[in-house]
Amino acid sequence: MSATTFADQPAVDHPSQDRAARFAVLGEYNREAVRDKRTGLVWERSPALEMADWVNVVARTVDGAWIFVRQHRFGINADSLEISRYYALDYPAAGDESPHAIRTLDDLMRSSVAFRLRSDVPVGAYLSGGLDSSITSALAAVCSPHQLRTFSVTFDDARYDESAYQQLVADALHTRHHVTHIQPGDIARVFPDVVYHAETPMLRTAPAPLYLLAELTRSQGITVVLTGEGSDELFLGYDLFKETSVREFCMRQPQSTARPRLFDRMYHYMGSGRAGDLWRKSFLEAGGAGDPLFSHLPRFLTTSRIKAFYSLETRAALDGFDAMDELRESLPESFFRWSSLNKAAYLEMTTLLSSYLLSTQGERMSMAHGVEGRFPFLDHRLFEFSARLPTSSKLLGLKEKAILKRWSRPFLPNAVVDRVKQPYRAPDVDAFVGAGVEDYLDDVLSESAVRRVGLFEPRAVAGLVQRARNGRVRSVSENQAFVGILSTQLWAGSFLSGPVDAVPRRECVIRNAPAVV
Numbered sequence: 001m002s003a004t005t006f007a008d009q010p011a012v013d014h015p016s017q018d019r020a021a022r023f024a025v026l027g028e029y030n031r032e033a034v035r036d037k038r039t040g041l042v043w044e045r046s047p048a049l050e051m052a053d054w055v056n057v058v059a060r061t062v063d064g065a066w067i068f069v070r071q072h073r074f075g076i077n078a079d080s081l082e083i084s085r086y087y088a089l090d091y092p093a094a095g096d097e098s099p100h101a102i103r104t105l106d107d108l109m110r111s112s113v114a115f116r117l118r119s120d121v122p123v124g125a126y127l128s129g130g131l132d133s134s135i136t137s138a139l140a141a142v143c144s145p146h147q148l149r150t151f152s153v154t155f156d157d158a159r160y161d162e163s164a165y166q167q168l169v170a171d172a173l174h175t176r177h178h179v180t181h182i183q184p185g186d187i188a189r190v191f192p193d194v195v196y197h198a199e200t201p202m203l204r205t206a207p208a209p210l211y212l213l214a215e216l217t218r219s220q221g222i223t224v225v226l227t228g229e230g231s232d233e234l235f236l237g238y239d240l241f242k243e244t245s246v247r248e249f250c251m252r253q254p255q256s257t258a259r260p261r262l263f264d265r266m267y268h269y270m271g272s273g274r275a276g277d278l279w280r281k282s283f284l285e286a287g288g289a290g291d292p293l294f295s296h297l298p299r300f301l302t303t304s305r306i307k308a309f310y311s312l313e314t315r316a317a318l319d320g321f322d323a324m325d326e327l328r329e330s331l332p333e334s335f336f337r338w339s340s341l342n343k344a345a346y347l348e349m350t351t352l353l354s355s356y357l358l359s360t361q362g363e364r365m366s367m368a369h370g371v372e373g374r375f376p377f378l379d380h381r382l383f384e385f386s387a388r389l390p391t392s393s394k395l396l397g398l399k400e401k402a403i404l405k406r407w408s409r410p411f412l413p414n415a416v417v418d419r420v421k422q423p424y425r426a427p428d429v430d431a432f433v434g435a436g437v438e439d440y441l442d443d444v445l446s447e448s449a450v451r452r453v454g455l456f457e458p459r460a461v462a463g464l465v466q467r468a469r470n471g472r473v474r475s476v477s478e479n480q481a482f483v484g485i486l487s488t489q490l491w492a493g494s495f496l497s498g499p500v501d502a503v504p505r506r507e508c509v510i511r512n513a514p515a516v517v
Contacts, residue, residue, distance in 0.1 A: 087380065089349060090334055091342035094390040101393065102407050104385060109407075112379040113139040116226055123374070124149040124222040126213065127177070128424055129165030131401060132228025132237070134416050135408050136376050140226055141173040150175040151217050151225065153209045155182045159269065160425055168413055180216040182209050187431035188438050192490050197368040198360045199495070201488040203303065203480040206426045207361040214369040223371055229357055230377035233349045234386040235401040236341060236394040237421055239266040244295040244344045245395065247283050260284065265398060268420060270476075292328050292335065295344030296351070300324055305477040306484050309460045327351075341391045428479040429468045432486070441465055444489045453492040456485055 075082040098104070113136060117123050125137040127150040141148040150170050154163040163179070170177035187208040194208045195201070217225060232238050243266055250259040260280035287297040310318075335343060358375070366373045376382075386394070389403065396402040400421055409417050432441060443449065445465050447458040464482055467473050473482060 088332065088334075089346055089383070089387070091338045091346070091387045094388055097390055097393045097403070101389065101403060105403065105407050108379065108382045108385055109135070109376065110139055110143070112376040112382055113226065114143045115379070116374040116376050117143050119224050121223055122146045122149065122221075123224045123226065124151060124217060124220075125175075125226045126150070126228070126373075127152050127166050127169060127175075128228065129162035129169065129416070130228065130419075130422060130424075131404065131408065131412075131416060132231035132377065134165075134169045134228075134412050135231075135404070136226045136228050137169060137175065138173055138408075138411050139376075141175060148173065148175040149220065149222055150177045151213055151220075151222070152177070152179050153182060153213050154179050155209075155426075156184065157427060157430075160427065162422060165416055165419065169416060172413055178216060178220055180209070180212050182212065182426070183436075184434060185436045185438060186212065187426060188440075191431075191487075192440075192494075193368075194365065195487050195490040196494050198364045199491070200360060201484055201491050202356075202360055203306075203484045203487075204361075204426070205428050205431050205483055206424060207365050208431075209426050210361060211365040211368060214366040214371045217366075217371050218369040224374065225366070225371060226374050226376060227362070228377060229362065229373075229375045230353065230383075231401070231404065232421075233345055233353050234377060234383055234394075235404045236345065236391065237400045238348070238423070239421065240295065240299070240348065241341055241344055241395050242266050242398050242400070243283060243298070244340055246398075247286075247294075248289055248340060250284055251289055254284075262398070269422060269425065289340070292331055292343070293324060293347065295340065296347050302477050303480060306481040309456045309464065309481055309485060311454060311457045314455050339391055341395060342387070429473045429482045432482075433469050433471075441486070444486060444493070449489060449493075450485075453489055453496075455488060455492075461485055 073084050073086045075084070117140060123140065123144065123146075125133065125140050125148060127133050127137050129152070137148065137150055150166075150173075152163070152166040152170075154166070155161040160182075166179075167177070187205050190208050190211055191205065194205075194211050197211070198207060217223075243263070246259070246262045246266075249262070250256065253259060260283075263280045263283055283298055286301055287294060291297060293300065307315075335346060338346070358373075362373055393403045394401060399405075405417050431437070432439075445461055447462065450456050450458040450461050464473070464478065464485070467478070468482055473479060
């Protein structure tokens with residue numbers, strides 16, 4: 001049994017879904033377990049929300065069902081479980097960009113898309129309107145034996161809507177284009193189902209529109225789609241990578257008042273909240289460049305503010321546990337030889353991409369409707385090509401995905417190639433309050449319901465809910481806390497019935513494979 005970021009395989013292999021099973025968490029997560037009232041499964045109360053909602057947990061069941069992390073192989077004998085990594089990410093020292101780099105990129109991308117179009121049914125494509133999905137759609141339109149079917153999410157709210165770019169690309173490629181339009185109330189309506197299929201709490205509502213998109217895709221008779229996941233991690237597309245470079249740039253001259261203003265050129269989609277001295281200081285005071293997690297410290301610290309809502313019991317259970325320390329200890333030896341941008345890319349791939357974007361937001365939402373996602377950018381050959389590139393080929397100053405834009409310009413509209421990066425987002429708190437929204441907050445987040453689950457402090461939650469209804473939740477951290485608490489309560493209502501005794505654990509041996517590049 002195995003799963004990998006670089007293959008179109010599920011993250012869960014479960015040969016006996018209809019039988020009651022008992023989970024025991026492997027590794028250091030040896031805390032209170034709880035029984036799934038629907039299936040009889042036993043889950044550990046994992047401290048995943050300590051740092052982020054995309055932390056992988058390795059688990060086993062007594063009767064042979066497994067949940068496991070990607071890029072690992074599992075071996076079982078009478079006394080122990082051996083976990084070995086069979087594909088290790090590596091970033092070798094890079095020189096100048098090869099004069100053949102564009103041709104190599106072209107060959108690899110076309111080959112990867114063609115390979116993932118192999119199917120006995122027509123293959124469609126998700127089209128966000130951004131560079132990455134436009135590339136996969138453009139190549140698929142050329143290679144597919146059928147007229148390509150493309151599928152997009154649009155929003156009433158202009159802050160999230162990309163319909164103009166989606167339609168521009170669909171028209172240019174002559175695809176049969178389909179749209180699911182997210183209206184007020186849609187996210188709240190399906191969110192309990194989203195949490196049920198994700199089987200985990202989450203800090204964002206972004207999976208919900210993709211759940212509805214998969215529903216639309218299946219209704220149109222398409223069961224396999226290409227997506228653009230992985231491109232931002234391979235070619236340094238996120239503002240997080242620019243942020244990392246600017247933070248280092250500022251720290252080289254800490255007295256400069258001009259350098260921190262470069263932060264104002266990032267995260268444009270966050271509006272007025274991204275400017276000012278406090279905004280800039282938050283990046284510079286998050287931690288020093290000597291910390292292995294330097295690139296991600298602002299994000300992790302923002303997410304960790306959900307701990308302010310923990311109950312006394314939860315705080316006591318987590319006493320002495322530090323998720324960031326565990327992440328630091330898990331890093332491979334080669335990590336410390338890489339550039340700061342390649343370290344950031346590794347962390348982004350092994351935390352956010354693998355466990356959240358490809359699982360909670362990706363496969364779990366699409367497979368809820370029987371739709372398989374395939375990811376051309378996550379071909380291992382393409383990763384190895386990108387890892388050998390100098391970082392300036394990917395992030396040139398503050399211009400992201402430089403080589404990808406140079407290569408794709410001949411076959412994509414200039415407006416798509418030149419547009420500022422717009423990450424896929426959905427409304428968080430705003431999705432659950434206001435006219436036309438199904439209001440179940442009083443039931444799920446009532447004092448008695450919160451106290452029954454026991455993870456959060458009821459009075460703190462009540463205050464957050466009141467601020468949400470009054471339109472006073474605007475910070476990223478409070479939006480994340482609201483969605484995290486709500487999804488945890490829904491998750492507990494679907495799966496957990498109360499504490500049970502911990503399950504005896506086998507010995508777990510973990511081995512790392514050598515880097516493969």
